[in-house]
Amino acid sequence: MESIAVLMTKPIYSYLQAELEKRFKVLKLWEAQDGSRFLEDHNQIIRAVVSDGGTGLSPELMAALPKLEIVSSFSVGMDKIDLGKCKEKGIRVSNTPDVLTDDVADLAIGLTLAVLRKLPASDRYVRSGMWKKGEFKLGTKQFSGKSVGIVGLGRIGQAIATRAEGFGCKISYHSRTPKPESSNYTYYPSVVDLAAHSDILVVACALTNETRHIINREVIDALGPRGVLVNIARGATVDEPELVSALVEGRLGGAGLDVFENEPNVPEQLIELDEKVVLAPHAGSGTEETRKGMADLVVGNLVAHFEGKELLTPVV
Amino acid sequence: MTCSSVQVQPYLLEALEEKFTLHKLDTTTEPDKAARFLRTHRDSIRAVVGTAFVGADAELIDQLPNLEIVSSYSVGVDKIDLAKCKEKGIRVTNCPDVSTDDVADLALGLMLAVSRRLCPIDRYVRSGLWSKLDFFSKQFSGKTVGIIGPGNIGMAIAKRAEAFGCPISYFSRSQKPACINYNYCPTVVDLAANCDILVVACALTPDTRHIINRDVIDALGPEGVLVNIGRGPHVDEAELVSALLEGRLGGAGLDVFQDEPNVPEELFKLDNVVLMPHVGSATVEARKAMADLVVGNLEAHFLNKPLLTPVV
Numbered sequence: 001m002e003s004i005a006v007l008m009t010k011p012i013y014s015y016l017q018a019e020l021e022k023r024f025k026v027l028k029l030w031e032a033q034d035g036s037r038f039l040e041d042h043n044q045i046i047r048a049v050v051s052d053g054g055t056g057l058s059p060e061l062m063a064a065l066p067k068l069e070i071v072s073s074f075s076v077g078m079d080k081i082d083l084g085k086c087k088e089k090g091i092r093v094s095n096t097p098d099v100l101t102d103d104v105a106d107l108a109i110g111l112t113l114a115v116l117r118k119l120p121a122s123d124r125y126v127r128s129g130m131w132k133k134g135e136f137k138l139g140t141k142q143f144s145g146k147s148v149g150i151v152g153l154g155r156i157g158q159a160i161a162t163r164a165e166g167f168g169c170k171i172s173y174h175s176r177t178p179k180p181e182s183s184n185y186t187y188y189p190s191v192v193d194l195a196a197h198s199d200i201l202v203v204a205c206a207l208t209n210e211t212r213h214i215i216n217r218e219v220i221d222a223l224g225p226r227g228v229l230v231n232i233a234r235g236a237t238v239d240e241p242e243l244v245s246a247l248v249e250g251r252l253g254g255a256g257l258d259v260f261e262n263e264p265n266v267p268e269q270l271i272e273l274d275e276k277v278v279l280a281p282h283a284g285s286g287t288e289e290t291r292k293g294m295a296d297l298v299v300g301n302l303v304a305h306f307e308g309k310e311l312l313t314p315v316v
Numbered sequence: 317m318t319c320s321s322v323q324v325q326p327y328l329l330e331a332l333e334e335k336f337t338l339h340k341l342d343t344t345t346e347p348d349k350a351a352r353f354l355r356t357h358r359d360s361i362r363a364v365v366g367t368a369f370v371g372a373d374a375e376l377i378d379q380l381p382n383l384e385i386v387s388s389y390s391v392g393v394d395k396i397d398l399a400k401c402k403e404k405g406i407r408v409t410n411c412p413d414v415s416t417d418d419v420a421d422l423a424l425g426l427m428l429a430v431s432r433r434l435c436p437i438d439r440y441v442r443s444g445l446w447s448k449l450d451f452f453s454k455q456f457s458g459k460t461v462g463i464i465g466p467g468n469i470g471m472a473i474a475k476r477a478e479a480f481g482c483p484i485s486y487f488s489r490s491q492k493p494a495c496i497n498y499n500y501c502p503t504v505v506d507l508a509a510n511c512d513i514l515v516v517a518c519a520l521t522p523d524t525r526h527i528i529n530r531d532v533i534d535a536l537g538p539e540g541v542l543v544n545i546g547r548g549p550h551v552d553e554a555e556l557v558s559a560l561l562e563g564r565l566g567g568a569g570l571d572v573f574q575d576e577p578n579v580p581e582e583l584f585k586l587d588n589v590v591l592m593p594h595v596g597s598a599t600v601e602a603r604k605a606m607a608d609l610v611v612g613n614l615e616a617h618f619l620n621k622p623l624l625t626p627v628v
Contacts, residue, residue, distance in 0.1 A: 102457035106480065110428035110456075117422060117599070119429050119590065120438045126591040127584045131577040136593045142601040144417035166479025167421060264446035271442045278434070279441040287432070287455040 001306055005045040007065070009055050012074050016295035020050065023303065039064045048072065048302055054263060054282070056080020062091075070305045072298045076100060076156075076285075078315055079207035079234060086316045093316040094301035097155065099293035100285035105159035107284045108202055108232045111256025112148075114278040115228050116141040116200075121275045138275060141226075144168050149198030151191060151214060152205025152233065153179055160202055161185060172197055175205070191215070195222035200230060207234035217242045220252050228254040232284050235261040244269050247277060258284050328389060328607035332365065335611065354379050363387065363614055368594065369576060371395030377404065387613045389606055391415055391469075391597065392547060393627050394520040401628050408628040409613035413468060414605035415597030420472035422596045423545045426569025427477075427513055429590045430541050431456040436587040457481050462511030464488075464504060464527060465518025466495050469545070473515055474498065485511050488518075504528075508535035513543060520547035530555045533565050541567040545596050548573040557582055560589060571596050 006024040008017065020026045027046065032038030039046075039061075046065050049057055053075025059082060062068065070092040071081060078095060086093050114120060117140045125136050148164045150157045150173040161171045161182075172186040173179075174194045179187075188194035191214055195201050201223050205211050215229065215238040223229060229252060231238055240261045246252035248269050254276040260266055263282055270277055285294060300312045332338045339357065341350050354361075354376075361380050364372050368390035374397045377383060385407040386396055393410050401408050429435060433453045440449055461477040463470045463486040471494065474484045485499040486492075487507040501507035504527055508514050514536050518524050528542065528551040536542060542565060544551055553574040559565040560583065567588035573579050576594055583589050597606065612624050 102481070103455055106428060106456045107432060109480075110425070110432050110434055113421060113425035113428060114434050114438075117425050117595070119425055119592070120435045122592050122595055123429075123435045123590050126579055126593050131579070131593040136595055136598070139600045140595065140598055142418055142599040143421045163479045166476045167424075168417070266441055266446075274438075274442065278438050280434070280437050281441050281446040281449050283432070283437055283449075283453070286452050288452045289455040291452055 001303070004047055004306055005042060006048040006050055006302065007042075007046045009049065009051045009057075009061070012050070012052050013291055013295055015292060016050070016074060016298060019295060019299045020302075023299065024048075036064070043067065048305070050074065050298055050302075051080075053077040053080065057082070057086075059085070062086075062089075070094070070302065070311075072301045073315075074294055074298050077207065077234060079236075083316050091316070092305060092311060092314060094297075094305075094311050094313050095315050096285075096294040096297045097313055099297060100290050101155045101159050103287050103290045104156050104232050104284040105163055107258060107280065108156075108160045108204070108230055108256075109163045111230050111232070111258065111278055111280065112200055112202070112228065113143055115230070115254045115256045115276070116143045118275060120278055124274075143200075146170075146199040147172065147197060149173065149188070149194040149201045151175075151194065151201065151203045151237075152211075153182060153185070154204065154206070156232070157202075157204035158182070160204055169200075176210075191219050192222045195219045195227070196224075198223065198227065200228045203229070203231045203233045203237050205233055205237065207236055212236050213239045215239065215243070217246075220246045223252060225250055226253045228252075228256065230256040232258045235259040235263060240267065247273055256280075258282055327604055328365075328610060331607055331611045332614075335615065336363070358382075363617070365389060365610055365614075366396060368392055368395070372401070373397050374400050377401065377406065385409070385614065385617045387610045387617075388627075389610050391419075392520060394547060398628055406628070407617060407623060407626060409609075409623050409625050410627050411597075411606040411609045412625055414609060415602040416468045416472050418599045418602045419469050419545050419596040420476055422571060422592070423469075423473045423515055423517070423543055423569075424476045426543045426545070426571065426590055426592070427461070427515075427541070428456055430543075430567045430569045430588065431459075431513075433587060435590055458483075459512035460485060460510065462486065462501070462507040462514045463498075464507065464514070464516050465524075465546070466492055466498070467517065467519070470515070470517035471495075473517060482513075504532050505535045508532045508540070509537075511536075512539070513541045515543045516546040516550045518546060518550070520549055525549050526552045528552060528556070530559075533559045536565060538563055539566045541565075541569065543569040545571045548576060553580065560586060 001023050004024050007027045009029050047067050047069045049071045057071050073095045076095050076097045145168045148169045153173040153175045174188050174191050244267045256278045258280040304311050362382055362384045364386045366372050366388045372386045377400050388410045431454045457480045461482045466486045487501050487504050491500045557580045569590045571592040616623050
């Protein structure tokens with residue numbers, strides 16, 4: 001297999017690269033002086049692409065690789081890959097579901113607690129010596145027993161629900177259709193209604209054409225000045241300028257955000273709101289354990305494909 | 317009555333002022349003024365409202381001959397000389413249960429914040445260092461959580477941690493029937509050696525002072541995390557600090573300290589430590605419920621009714 005050429009679109013993770021290099025001929029697009037020329041020179045041998053959630057497989061790249069057989073994505077999100085076109089061209093696609101479910105759910109709860117209990121602000125209060133001058137005065141809010149609304153009750157949404165239940169939270173959700181196996185949760189066919197009935201609204205759905213800006217002004221207003229939005233899905237599920245103005249104006253109580261519309265750029269006003277907002281750098285799956293598990297899946301899917309076996313975690 | 321504390325929630329102060337003659341005493345930053353005040357008013361004071369920081373020690377009790385009740389705006393009563401109160405027939409009340417959920421929530425918050433480095437990564441994003449992020453954090457789900465003291469708060473922590481798939485171990489003086497699904501460890505060192513995250517959730521008594529000592533910290537080890545939502549004196553703080561600085565302990569989430577509000581400054585440069593200013597029960601909801609209990613206990617006493625939540 002060492003002669004099979006696999007293209008990496010960007011440096012993703014050193015362990016992943018090392019594992020790929022043990023088995024394949026790894027071509028690194030980011031090291032090329034002239035990317036287009038590099039692709040032209042190698043387009044007859046590149047049979048696989050390894051990418052991540054943020055980069056995916058652009059239409060231009062797909063068009064430049066006539067011998068492409070498989071895209072193995074270091075992510076669960078598929079919004080940057082044209083799955084329909086891959087299916088049409090017979091290109092296989094794999095992702096990394098399940099291994100990261102727990103970590104992303106943990107971060108959702110972590111961000112919720114961090115926002116409600118003002119963990120970073122309190123930690124800064126101690127480190128700056130302010131505690132010696134007086135008690136921490138910012139009112140923090142209880143998490144236990146609150147209503148948690150989940151947009152998208154897939155693997156990650158369900159894992160979030162299970163954890164929130166441990167805190168005595170009431171769970172509601174929105175998805176395209178109700179889930180009969182989740183009959184103990186309240187289903188809302190409208191996201192606005194879900195927001196109106198939630199103290200904390202968590203976005204956990206995939207990004208598709210239908211879910212782009214699913215969190216819009218109306219939803220944010222329904223969540224309200226005491227409500228908290230948590231986004232561990234994709235930045236584009238939220239109308240970011242609306243979110244920012246709602247937070248600045250106090251129409252939304254707080255937010256815990258792991259994803260943004262234009263990563264790694266974060267709106268300046270969110271940087272300034274350091275008591276009601278907690279920010280993370282798309283770190284949902286960023287634990288040592290999970291990143292390694294994801295890398296093993298990426299490699300495993302490629303090996304399975306080139307050995308003529310079933311893919312481990314196929315999407316297309 | 318005196319309300320001896322540095323700051324107390326306005327809602328409580330208003331409720332007390334409405335029903336009683338309230339004297340606010342700052343015995344920590346203005347001790348001389350406080351001493352003069354007590355001498356002047358000693359005979360008229362029938363009740364004291366204490367907090368987790370300042371209660372009613374032997375000295376204060378001796379100065380108040382007509383003291384009948386100490387109503388503490390806290391769960392912990394370690395700042396009240398209970399023996400002396402019992403001896404003198406002084407009633408003592410606290411605020412159990414209303415803050416159990418909040419303290420347990422904070423324990424989980426600290427576990428997640430330490431494991432997933434929530435405070436440093438929030439800082440990284442705000443400083444424009446996102447693309448320079450060069451570390452991964454540690455998974456929390458599925459890690460073994462060890463609980464010292466499976467009382468109300470300890471069990472509430474266990475219930476929450478179980479929702480993350482965490483196996484639970486515990487230490488207490490004897491095995492508890494309610495903990496049948498949890499792994500009992502007969503010593504704290506044993507517990508520390510067998511868990512990833514060790515939580516102090518017991519009451520502070522002479523027996524539990526420095527229950528977290530060098531041996532326990534070493535057993536918890538360089539991958540282990542200590543969470544303290546009990547009392548500062550539960551932990552040998554000097555040993556904890558050196559273990560963290562030397563990397564012999566993996567991380568710590570601390571809401572309480574030996575000498576609040578003083579916190580060892582060597583901890584300030586560490587990213588594997590989360591420091592809270594004793595806010596376990598500091599939610600708006602819990603503070604209101606606690607205030608209602610303080611006032612309710614005082615009213616019950618002065619109306620000769622059974623106390624709501626007596627300790628003595």
